[in-house]
Amino acid sequence: MRNRIRYLTAACRYGWKAHGMGESDPAARVTAPQVENARHQYLTRAQMLAVCRQCTNRTARLAIRIAFYSGMRLGEILRAEVSGQAWVLRDTKNGNPRIVPMHPRAAVCARAFEPCPKITIQRAWERARDRADMHGFHFHDLRHSAATEMANAGVDLFTLGRVLGHKDQRSTQRYAHHYIDTLAAAVGKIGQKNPHHLQKKAA
Structure with missing residues (x-):
């Protein structure tokens, strides 16, 4: 509707x-x-590698790794231009161009990747996913996986949204629950004495 x-x-x-x-x-x-159609499924690095091992299509195998280490959508991977140590997306879902820095583990994949029909990668993904006994996961969940990995590593929501190309911060908020430890540490700093201030006072 x-x-x-x-x-x-x-x-x-x-x-x-x-x-x-x-x-x-x-x-x-x-x-x-x-x-409300937000998905919260994501794969760990070990699960992603397990699917790759079951994937017989080389291009799809590279696309899986690139998606996990970049957070790009499949359509973006297929039309991204490699420029130095980054991907350049001149046309994105929100209409704005975007530069995606290249993870060292994805750099080799980027150089070897040759675009092919989107359906070829999707079908290869589905076969590999089922062989790895990970039914129900979509290729797009690799994008969520990248975001979750960054959130768990403490990357702030603003930066996370920039990497993913979110125009609306509400799209990034779905990953906010991964920040509970960071938020708890921030709250714990309330009322603490500033060491820098104490050093200046002692001097």
């Missing part, structure tokens, strides 16, 4: 802008229902 409403509003807005149909945007007050 949400998608249909968006298609209709986009068509109406195009008619208004491009062909002067109407005096104002007919879709300005149309709202689409919110859908």
Whole structure:
């Protein structure tokens, strides 16, 4: 329903802008229902490697590693341009260009990767996933895996959102529960004396 409403509003807005149909945007007050479709499944590095070992398609195997170590979507991996030690995405889901730094473990994969049809990688992923007894995982969950790995390592939400290319910070908030230890440490600093201040006072 949400998608249909968006298609209709986009068509109406195009008619208004491009062909002067109407005096104002007919879709300005149309709202689409919110859908809670966020997935919280992610693979550990060991699980990702287990799927790779079961994958017989070399290109798909490289794509799996790149997705895990970059957080890029499959479509982004297929059209990303390698520039030095980073991937350049000139066209992204949110419409803004993005630079994704290259993890050392993904650099070798990037040099060997040759784009192929998206469906080829998806089918190879599904076969390898099932052989590894990880039914239910989607290729896109590798993106969540990258985000979770960064969150668990203490990367702040702002930086995490920049790496993933989130335009809306609400998209990044789904990973906030991984920061409980960091947040607890921050709260624990309340009321503590500042060592730097004490050094200046002693001097």
